[in-house]
Amino acid sequence: MTPTASILSHDRRRLTVRLATPRGFCAGVDRAIQIVERAIEKFGAPVYVRHEIVHNRHVVERLKAMGAVFVKELDDCPDDRPVVFSAHGVPKSVPATARAREMMFLDATCPLVxxxxxxxxxxxxxxxxxxxxxxxxxxxxxxxxxxxxxxxxxxxxxxxxxxxxxxxxxxxxxxxxxxxxxxxxxxxxxxxxxxxFPELPDPHKEDICYATTNRQDAVKRLAADCDLVLVVGSANSSNSVRLVEVALRAGARDARLVDDAAQVDWAWLDGVSTLGITAGASAPEQLIEALIDAVRARFDAHVVEDDGERETVTFKLPRELTA
Missing domain, CATH: 3.40.1010.20 (4-hydroxy-3-methylbut-2-enyl diphosphate reductase, catalytic domain)
Known part of the structure; x- marks a missing residue:
């Protein structure tokens, strides 16, 4: 290390960074993205995708670059190219229309949905x-x-x-x-x-998915000790927006949603000694790593990964892509 770098290192303010675990991709999101990637690999570009496959701008842009074409409705798709239905699920009328048009379609609906x-x-x-x-x-x-x-x-x-x-x-x-x-x-x-309505029955299993619950529990564990929690995720991602709300409710002094490190206003960290970082279920790990790198470039950051639920759930891909 050069003398100048050493001085800069000592001059930087110390910051504790707590990483929530789990964070980022869940099994349903991972499966949906793989379906689009495998479809492009198997059938060639373009592959059409009805609605955003998952709610994350970076994921959508990367898949566009690979040959995915995102559309609002089946009317925007030709009959002779594959179409993928998003992870959020579709009304029954959508696959019915695709069958009537003899389209080749792949359903990326999360199995929990x-x-x-x-x-x-x-x-x-x-x-x-x-x-x-x-x-x-x-x-x-x-x-x-x-x-x-x-x-x-x-x-x-x-x-x-x-x-x-x-x-x-x-x-x-x-x-x-x-x-x-x-x-x-x-x-x-x-x-x-x-x-x-006391007679309301309970569902057979919890409808709120394991990934949503785990990520919210992880934020609750760290929020009260954090001056600021940054949630990596896009504004149209419901589970990411909920994480901000959960952090504030659990005692974080402040919580913000950012698409990536470029969206951080570093003035938010004035007076912050403990920063929490997490990510919604549709945010790639690379965005979290880039945010940590950006924090380290500005602070003498001590990064600690919280203990949390280790997820091992995986979902199978459609037979059309594995045969």
Missing amino acids: SKVHVEAERHHAAGRHIILIGHAGHPEVIGTLGQLPSGAISLVETVEDAEGFRRPGDAPLAYATQTTLSVDDTAEILATLKRR
């Missing part, structure tokens, strides 16, 4: 009216609503919605949730619904 779809169908077949806890307009919610006939599911977004919900007729009730919601927010809404 598919589980919610199956549960909704089971409840509907048993004559129950379904309350879906989720955010209007989110692709996952649109996909779940589209599994059943219009009117079979009522969307509840807030505690106020839960208080105002009216049972249609005398139908028995069931509920499902968007997988990427805040565990705490969902619990509050569900408590309101169960107070009003």
